[in-house]
Amino acid sequence: MVRYSDDEHDAYAQSFGRDGIVVLKQHFPKETLSRCRAAFDGLLAQRLARNATAVRGENRHYITLPFAGVFADEAIFCDPDILAIVERVAGDDPVMCQLATDTPLKGSTYQDVHRDTPALFDGLDETPSFQLAVDFPLCDVTLGNGPFETTLGTHRMRADEALIAYRSGARPLQPVEMELGDVMIRDVRALHRGTPNRTALPRPMAVIGYSRSWYFRPEVHVDVPRDVYQNLGARAKRLLRHMPQVDDAGAMDSGETYLKFAY
Ligand SMILES: O=C(O)CCC(=O)C(=O)O
Numbered sequence: 001m002v003r004y005s006d007d008e009h010d011a012y013a014q015s016f017g018r019d020g021i022v023v024l025k026q027h028f029p030k031e032t033l034s035r036c037r038a039a040f041d042g043l044l045a046q047r048l049a050r051n052a053t054a055v056r057g058e059n060r061h062y063i064t065l066p067f068a069g070v071f072a073d074e075a076i077f078c079d080p081d082i083l084a085i086v087e088r089v090a091g092d093d094p095v096m097c098q099l100a101t102d103t104p105l106k107g108s109t110y111q112d113v114h115r116d117t118p119a120l121f122d123g124l125d126e127t128p129s130f131q132l133a134v135d136f137p138l139c140d141v142t143l144g145n146g147p148f149e150t151t152l153g154t155h156r157m158r159a160d161e162a163l164i165a166y167r168s169g170a171r172p173l174q175p176v177e178m179e180l181g182d183v184m185i186r187d188v189r190a191l192h193r194g195t196p197n198r199t200a201l202p203r204p205m206a207v208i209g210y211s212r213s214w215y216f217r218p219e220v221h222v223d224v225p226r227d228v229y230q231n232l233g234a235r236a237k238r239l240l241r242h243m244p245q246v247d248d249a250g251a252m253d254s255g256e257t258y259l260k261f262a263y
Helices: 006-019 030-049 080-090 159-167 226-230 234-239 249-254
Strands: 021-024 060-064 095-104 131-137 183-187 205-211
Touching: 006 021, 006 080, 006 183, 021 080, 030 060, 080 131, 080 183, 080 205
Parallel strands: none
Antiparallel strands: 021 183, 060 095, 095 205, 131 183, 131 205
16 A cells, blocks of 8 residues: 655655665554564574574674565565655666565674675766665664664765765764664665674564666575465566576575675
């Protein structure tokens, strides 16, 4: 169901253009996310036991979600407000290329400040957005459990200029505290970092990657089980048009392939 009007989508897109991030407060139902959290806790335990995560720093784990059950929810990845904003900033007919989680545990540390992707064209001014992350936590995110920290407005700066702006204090890092149900849409070129989770409970943040229609990221993909695909609506099928179809969602258990993540 659409919550926002066209004018409100335009306003979000305008803020995004300026800041490189917008947060939609209380956008996803808490009950849906609580079911995801319960399923995720089991997956996290299994993956940690097998050392089958991509490690993003001390006690910090990136885990791809199986595209099945609670994780293959069209109400989440085809959300009309989110897609309306994504299309305004990254063009029509985007592709979905990633469904994963970032989870700092107790003992995690500050990441180096980074971007998640290099510029499209080295040394030239930055382009409009081509890669977006839609992040939503599977718990409340407080100052104590490792909030994502980001700079505002560095996504359209050249990498060297962005670093200067950050280091000079002109573009400081800001923690993004979130309640379960909040959603953040961000340009992955903004300088940001993960921070320490000082609590005993994991702080999972789900991430859905949407790319401009022509952009291909070889480091990530969503394995879509054929039977799940068949039951999806037209919009979902279109978003996943470049993703491999597989016999079962466990096919990705061969391990994480998204290893280089900081630029
Ligand atoms: O999980 C977080 O808070 C940030 C993680 C991150 O930025 C990364 O791993 O690239």
